Amino acid sequence: MISLLIFALSLFVMMLANIISKKTFIDREKSSPFECGFDPKSSARIPFSLQFFLIAVIFLIFDVEITLLLPLIVSMKITNILSFILITTVFLIILLLGLYHEWKQGALNWAY
Numbered sequence: 605m606i607s608l609l610i611f612a613l614s615l616f617v618m619m620l621a622n623i624i625s626k627k628t629f630i631d632r633e634k635s636s637p638f639e640c641g642f643d644p645k646s647s648a649r650i651p652f653s654l655q656f657f658l659i660a661v662i663f664l665i666f667d668v669e670i671t672l673l674l675p676l677i678v679s680m681k682i683t684n685i686l687s688f689i690l691i692t693t694v695f696l697i698i699l700l701l702g703l704y705h706e707w708k709q710g711a712l713n714w715a716y
Contacts, residue, residue, distance in 0.1 A: 658711055669699050 673695070680688050706712055 662706060662711060665702070666699075
């Protein structure tokens with residue numbers, strides 16, 4: 605019975621907050637779609653440099669790699685030092701080989 609009362613009270617508070625937070629006027633600029641600084645009413649076939657996309661993907665890949673490095677610190681307490689050094693070294697070598705490959709492919713060069 606009390607859980608039903610709590611549910612009804614929270615539902616009432618959420619509905620009240622939704623009604624109170626409604627905007628009374630519609631701003632044309634705020635309701636128009638914003639697409640990376642481009643005017644959405646112009647042609648959609650404007651050439652876009654893929655270099656920005658490539659750098660973003662490389663950043664995401666290496667960002668995920670950093671999040672995979674963090675559990676190694678915690679695993680240092682539960683494993684012996686030799687296996688920890690081996691796993692960390694292999695992981696860092698793979699990471700550096702990926703960076704070297706991207707560098708040799710020219711993905712990190714801005715001037716063409």
